[in-house]
Amino acid sequence: MTTREFDSIVIGTGPAGEGAAMKLAKAGxxxxxxxxHNAVGGGCTHWGTIPSKALRHSIQMLADYRRNPLFQHTQHQIEAEFPDLLRAADGVINEQVRTRYRYYQRNRVEVVFGRARFLGDDRIEVQRPGSVTEELRADHIVIATGSRPYHPPDVDFTHPRIRDSDSVLGLRHTPRSMTIYGAGVIGCEYASIMGALDVKVNLVDTRDRLLSFLDDEITDALGYHLRQQGVVIRHNETYERVEADEGGVVLHCKSGKKFKTDILLWANGRTGNTHDLGLETIGLAPNQRGQLEVNKSYQTTLPHIYAVGDVVGQPALASASYDQGRFVGAHIADGACDWSLIEEFPTGIYTVPEISSVGRTERELTARQIPYEVAQADFKSIARAQITGHTVGMLKLLFHRETLEILGIHCFGEQAAEIVHIGQAIMSQRGEANSIRYFTETTFNYPTMAEAYRVAALNGLNRLF
Incomplete structure (x- = not known):
């Protein structure tokens, strides 16, 4: 068998793998x-971010149509099933695949379809379709294989009524009821999506509050709006067993509670895709969640082998994974990297309405005894929100009482994931440039959602005097 030689090999074409490959290719x-998979893009494009967010967008458009008084006489004529709404994502996925494949072609990166397995610390065997194998060798290897939903061994995921966040996309009907086990980001997003489709949803949380890493006021608002959609939220519950038959599926909890619904969506944790990679051949051992340990430069215990993205664990965000890949590409090409990844990266959660945040929460600032003040703007008072009818939500800025430095930005409402980046740009500045006064001393287009920053800043500064 002939071994093909490369400078670097990247395993996986999700955001992390793409970031690394593009940076390395640009370096020559x-x-x-x-x-x-049979197409580039990774889980982000095919099973995670893109299809779920496209689904959410379709449902939001449907909700806007039903709420608009112009169409009240035709509202009853619109019936949309889960597969119909999901089908709108197909075009987005296909276009994303075409776009990303063009990136590889344009930068002369060779895409090899097949399953990778280590033969040595510099050699990879690829099992290609049709039982054809080939061998590749490189001085540096980047593992960017992503993650998959965690499957407890005692839960039968082959049963059609038991789904995870990947297989739920294969539903061929809108279920009448659904229990979601796990109230993390994925669980909350699907609870919001299904609630908007008038599905009876039980959201079973293993913790004492939703999304505890977020600002308390934001998660309280999320809980309120989920309940308004008919979602029943149960905190501090742990599953004992799952029982499924033709009539439904029952989640038995250790508290004695039972939840019987048409579908169970398991959304409790993810596992790194390190199985069958042959890591034992080169002496690398994943942790119990299939994740690889790396140093601050994303090197494994073998310095020429790197790991990036979901396969190394948190933050497990597509945006952060892409930056990790670019960082590693620079590190390999130059032997070092003179820029560091940001510590304060934004979080976007695509519930209905959206949530986005960056920086510290009130809870964290209080614990650190940092004197802060709150600047807040309710969307119901913003002209653009009134025009679009998306008046639910708020923008909340936390800033230092003495230096006026922005310490945290928290947004709940339509376009939250977009709005947060305006504040992030100012918060990332050093010294006096990071000040809440920026928003009172600049001009915003009117009417825009960005105007919420001016309203919030004026509100916050008024609280100081």
Whole structure:
């Protein structure tokens, strides 16, 4: 068997793998990327971010139509099933695949479809479709294989009524009821999506509050709006067993509670895709969640082998994974990297309405005894929100009482994931440039949602005097 030589090999074409491959190619390296799926893009494009967010967008459009008084006489004529709404994502996925494949072609990165397995610390065997194998060798290897939903061994995921966040996209009907086990980001997003489709939803949370890493006021608002959609939220519950038959599926909890619904969506944790990679051949051992330990430069215990993205655990965000890949690409190409990844990265949660935040929460600032003040703007008072009818939500800025430095930005409402970046740009500045006064001393287009920053800043500064 002939071994093909490359400077670097990247395993996986999700955001992390793409970021690394593009950076290495720009540096003049000969790069190969290996993709186990039959199309590039990784789980982000095919099973995670893109399809779920496209689904959410379709449901939001449907809700806007039903709420608009102009169409009250035709509202009853619109019936949309879950698969119909999901089908709108197909075009987005296909376009994303075409776009990303063009990136690889344009930068002369060779895409090899097949399953990768280590033969040595510099050699990879690729099992290609049709039982054809080939061998690749490189001085540096980047593992960017992503993650998959965690499957407890005692839960039968082959049963059609038991789904995870990947297989739920294969539903061929809108269920009448659904229990979601796990109230993290994925669980809350699907509870919001299904609630908007008038599905009876039980959201079973293993913790004492929703999304505890977020600002308390934001998560309280999320809980309120989920309940308004008919979602029943149960905190501090742990599953004992799952029982499924043709009539439904029952989630038995250790508290004695039972939840019987048409579908169970398991949304409790993810596992790194390190199985069958042959890591034992090179002496790398994943942790119990299939994740690889890395240093601050994303190197494994073998310095020429890197790991990035979901396969190394938190933050497990597409945006952060892409930056990690670019960082590693620079580190390999130059032997070091003179820029560091940001510590305060934004979080976007695509519930209905959206949530986005960056920086510290009130809870964290209080614990650190940092004197802060709150600047807040309710969307109901913003002209653009009144025009669009999306008046639910708020923008909340936390700033230092003495220096006026912005310490945290928290947004709940339509376009929250977009709005947060305006504040992030100012918060990332050093010294006096990071000041809440920026928003009172600049001009915002009117009417815009961005105007909420001016309203919030004026509100906050007024609280100081």
């Amino acid at each position: 390296q000969r790069v190969a990327v290996i993709e186990a």
